[in-house]
Amino acid sequence: MSVLLVGISHRSAPVAVLEKIAITETDxxxxxxxMLASSHVSxxxxxxxxxxxxxxxxxxAFHPAxxxxxxxxxxxxxxxxxxxxxxxxxxxxxxxxxxxxxxASGLDSMVIGEQQILSQIRAAYSASxxxxxxxxxxxxxxxxxxxxxxxxxxxxxxxxxxxxVVSVALDRARTVLGPLPGRxxxxxxxxxxxxxxxxxxxxxGVEKILVVNRTLEKAQRLANTATTMxxxxxxxxxxxxxxxxxxxxxxxxxxxxxxxTVVTLADVHRALAAKASSTGTAGARELVICDLGLxxxxxxxxxxxxxVTVIDMETLQRDPLAGAAADDTAAARSIVADELAKYLAGQxxxxxxxxxxxxxxxxxxxxxxxxxxxxxxxxxxESTEREEVARTVRRVVDxxxxxxxxxxxxxxxxxxxxSYAEALRELFELKPGAAQAVAAPxxxxxxxxxxxxxxTAAHPGDEQGxxx
Numbered sequence: 001m002s003v004l005l006v007g008i009s010h011r012s013a014p015v016a017v018l019e020k021i022a023i024t025e026t027d028x029x030x031x032x033x034x035m036l037a038s039s040h041v042s043x044x045x046x047x048x049x050x051x052x053x054x055x056x057x058x059x060x061a062f063h064p065a066x067x068x069x070x071x072x073x074x075x076x077x078x079x080x081x082x083x084x085x086x087x088x089x090x091x092x093x094x095x096x097x098x099x100x101x102x103x104a105s106g107l108d109s110m111v112i113g114e115q116q117i118l119s120q121i122r123a124a125y126s127a128s129x130x131x132x133x134x135x136x137x138x139x140x141x142x143x144x145x146x147x148x149x150x151x152x153x154x155x156x157x158x159x160x161x162x163x164x165v166v167s168v169a170l171d172r173a174r175t176v177l178g179p180l181p182g183r184x185x186x187x188x189x190x191x192x193x194x195x196x197x198x199x200x201x202x203x204x205g206v207e208k209i210l211v212v213n214r215t216l217e218k219a220q221r222l223a224n225t226a227t228t229m230x231x232x233x234x235x236x237x238x239x240x241x242x243x244x245x246x247x248x249x250x251x252x253x254x255x256x257x258x259x260x261t262v263v264t265l266a267d268v269h270r271a272l273a274a275k276a277s278s279t280g281t282a283g284a285r286e287l288v289i290c291d292l293g294l295x296x297x298x299x300x301x302x303x304x305x306x307x308v309t310v311i312d313m314e315t316l317q318r319d320p321l322a323g324a325a326a327d328d329t330a331a332a333r334s335i336v337a338d339e340l341a342k343y344l345a346g347q348x349x350x351x352x353x354x355x356x357x358x359x360x361x362x363x364x365x366x367x368x369x370x371x372x373x374x375x376x377x378x379x380x381x382e383s384t385e386r387e388e389v390a391r392t393v394r395r396v397v398d399x400x401x402x403x404x405x406x407x408x409x410x411x412x413x414x415x416x417x418x419s420y421a422e423a424l425r426e427l428f429e430l431k432p433g434a435a436q437a438v439a440a441p442x443x444x445x446x447x448x449x450x451x452x453x454x455x456t457a458a459h460p461g462d463e464q465g466x467x468x
Contacts, residue, residue: 104149202230247274
């Protein structure tokens with residue numbers, strides 16, 4: 001069984017495509033159930049963020065599982081398979097692990113080094129685990145990925161600027177509005193991204209934060225957090241008062257995760273009219289809207305209104321601030337490579353364990369059979385003598401098996417180490433079932449020519465994407 005990754009991200013697809021394939025919290029368990037219903041998928045985890053959708057599945061056959069997952073994503077998104085294929089990337093076995101480690105480290109994020117992805121991976125694993133969709137393989141992969149991400153952030157300066165999609169969006173907002181102190185901000189959405197927006201706005205020195213959410217109780221909790229933890233005045237507002245709240249705001253950060261438009265053209269028109277009325281001068285106050293929702297929260301037409309600047313995910317994709325220093329990035333990649341080697345060594349050792357156990361069990365069975373044979377031939381043997389013979393035979397067997405079993409575990413941690421376990425099974429005629437059919441992961445090189453026929457590894461300039 002190996003891990004198959006099928007993904008689409010900001011690196012491989014435009015925002016319009018990401019919007020169509022976006023997977024909400026409601027969608028995630030349904031899609032996970034459908035994947036588990038496949039005869040080729042035994043575990044599944046979906047990482048869904050504002051700029052990526054990635055399916056991690058433990059599969060027993062590469063091509064059939066890839067076809068089934070592709071069909072599920074096609075039905076979910078409504079995109080024709082050729083269109084989905086054009087923007088998707090595929091990773092298999094160790095390439096899938098390497099990709100997840102890079103993602104957890106913030107190396108694959110729109111804003112290099114952002115930390116929010118760690119909580120998103122943790123949430124994806126928790127959702128999969130709660131649904132009993134994560135077994136041993138995904139558990140070990142996800143937990144190791146989280147450790148890698150934490151190590152990168154603690155040992156490098158990749159996030160030294162505290163960069164995130166929100167912070168970069170607010171930097172762009174400052175170029176329009178000027179400094180944030182004394183300003184009023186509106187946060188639409190009280191989820192994880194909304195909490196990050198509140199923290200970044202408070203750090204930027206805004207005077208007041210208005211929190212709007214479909215569920216007023218959640219808005220009140222986030223507003224209380226803004227006041228108690230960040231020391232900024234905050235107020236929770238019902239969503240049907242959205243236009244009124246926008247009229248009082250200078251900057252709006254919207255991140256609802258809703259399927260359709262939340263901020264309509266009419267809402268913004270009413271807000272602008274109220275702004276003009278309050279100042280007595282038409283267009284006297286600028287309004288900056290940071291649309292961080294996927295799909296978009298804001299009607300496309302809003303960007304054409306005078307006095308309104310819309311900063312969306314497509315804009316942020318082109319922002320030069322979304323980078324990290326070359327030295328920090330190189331250090332992070334070095335950590336990812338080191339941790340990948342450790343992870344793969346551990347996986348190879350885990351794969352040889354059933355073979356070693358089967359060999360020792362076979363030896364124990366032979367010893368017991370010979371002791372029974374001894375009893376039938378020497379029925380008058382004293383119990384103390386029999387026990388001494390049994391101990392002697394077992395010591396001989398243990399000593400004979402000690403070196404090969406220890407050595408095969410050591411060799412298993414090296415590249416190609418699975419061949420030693422196979423040799424052990426062959427030499428001792430261990431049945432596949434006895435060794436739990438330990439199967440070596442498919443070699444990545446064998447898939448190089450085939451992957452292009454199924455999905456496009458669409459990360460520009462990404463060598464792994466061309467070979468995985």
